[in-house]
Amino acid sequence: MHYFQYSRGELHAEGIPLSRLVKSVGTPAYIYSYQTLVRHFQIFDGAFSALPHLTCYSVKANSNLALLRIFSRLGGGFDIVSQGELARALQAGADPRRIVFSGVGKTETELAAAVRAGVLLINVESVPELLLLSRVAKKCRRRVRISFRLNPDISAESHPYLTTGTPENKFGIDIKQALPVYLRAARLPFLEPAGIDCHIGSQITSLKPFVAVLGKLKGLISRLGRLGINISYLDLGGGLGITYRDEVPPHPDEYARVIGKELKGFPGSPLGITLILEPGRVIVGNAGILVARVLYSKKVGRKEFVITDAGMNDLIRPALYDSFHEIIPVRPRKGPRKKVDVVGPICESGDFFARDRKLPPLRSGDLLAVMGAGAYGFSMSSNYNSRPRAAEVLVRGSRFAVIRRRENQQDLTRGEIIPASLLK
Numbered sequence: 001m002h003y004f005q006y007s008r009g010e011l012h013a014e015g016i017p018l019s020r021l022v023k024s025v026g027t028p029a030y031i032y033s034y035q036t037l038v039r040h041f042q043i044f045d046g047a048f049s050a051l052p053h054l055t056c057y058s059v060k061a062n063s064n065l066a067l068l069r070i071f072s073r074l075g076g077g078f079d080i081v082s083q084g085e086l087a088r089a090l091q092a093g094a095d096p097r098r099i100v101f102s103g104v105g106k107t108e109t110e111l112a113a114a115v116r117a118g119v120l121l122i123n124v125e126s127v128p129e130l131l132l133l134s135r136v137a138k139k140c141r142r143r144v145r146i147s148f149r150l151n152p153d154i155s156a157e158s159h160p161y162l163t164t165g166t167p168e169n170k171f172g173i174d175i176k177q178a179l180p181v182y183l184r185a186a187r188l189p190f191l192e193p194a195g196i197d198c199h200i201g202s203q204i205t206s207l208k209p210f211v212a213v214l215g216k217l218k219g220l221i222s223r224l225g226r227l228g229i230n231i232s233y234l235d236l237g238g239g240l241g242i243t244y245r246d247e248v249p250p251h252p253d254e255y256a257r258v259i260g261k262e263l264k265g266f267p268g269s270p271l272g273i274t275l276i277l278e279p280g281r282v283i284v285g286n287a288g289i290l291v292a293r294v295l296y297s298k299k300v301g302r303k304e305f306v307i308t309d310a311g312m313n314d315l316i317r318p319a320l321y322d323s324f325h326e327i328i329p330v331r332p333r334k335g336p337r338k339k340v341d342v343v344g345p346i347c348e349s350g351d352f353f354a355r356d357r358k359l360p361p362l363r364s365g366d367l368l369a370v371m372g373a374g375a376y377g378f379s380m381s382s383n384y385n386s387r388p389r390a391a392e393v394l395v396r397g398s399r400f401a402v403i404r405r406r407e408n409q410q411d412l413t414r415g416e417i418i419p420a421s422l423l424k
């Protein structure tokens, strides 16, 4: 559910007609709905209310400070994957004791920053990282709580690029190696193995893989307990899918019900288990759209192309994952629908938003909304072709605010230097 609806022939973001909005902020622009963001967070977090849990929003899905502030105010924690995301979360007002740090290639500097900030857990993904973290913790004279991110050899059954929990993937530690690795960590004086972590992928539309993961982790927690290692945090990662086209992903209530059933009567550690969830896409995906303007239409051979002022640098998901985004005109014109390719201005044939899509008549200047663009949209955008990144706007009721201004020419060349002495 989201709050982008037609009213009097025009698509609105909550109470604001999109044509009015872009008259002020220009195109392309990412538009987010406050009500939708809050609703999605509360539905997800509320679904787990019967269990001790922490909802750590996955910052990489959409890392705008304003969004992070919203989730932080709602009591959310954060799942971060870099020092940059740590700084963002803290800047947005996050409590470090609600931050978990994931990532397969954390540097010494990043680990030290997280240790100094006092994050809740560092999710360690390899033995060399464990040893480096041990040295960092010693240097900082801090006792650091860790989880191991385990690779459970369970497929997310989604796009190959969105699967992270099989031996084909670089993520985590082979679950078969888990016991010796935990025992090794337990002997390191500044580290406290307190958690267990799995994130098997993204855009998962079935509960089966989650249940399979939980089964494996429960067994491991019991075995660790018998060895004197008490696991008090069970992190199931993110990955719950959303509807882009006709997928029917499980509702968060259903997800929570199944997890709760699996955990019923499971003692875990004597202190009990706190569940950690790291949702990204399911919170922000359908809470944001990308609004673009039609520049030209043209026919090449038998194909009809609609060229917009947004490109793959703004939204790379179709090019990267061949993913589907619904595209709808802001003010639909009457007339027969026609099959068109909706493409961007970038010099790449992969620069498309839709192929052979049936759309109502479109003319130069018309506005299009690319739906479901809130997750991995702006956060994956780039300056390719020297294009300034789009503006981001938050709408709440009949008010709106620019939450990231459109980049300009100076932004594009910031940090670049023509080395006069070298080029004499």
Ligand SMILES: *Cc1c(COP(=O)(O)O)cnc(C)c1O
Pocket: 058, 060, 061, 079, 081, 102, 103, 199, 201, 202, 203, 237, 238, 239, 240, 278, 279, 280, 281, 282, 375
């Ligand atoms: C990307 C990521 C998430 C969020 O995944 P979604 O599919 O957006 O829910 C959670 N945890 C980790 C470790 C991630 O890398």
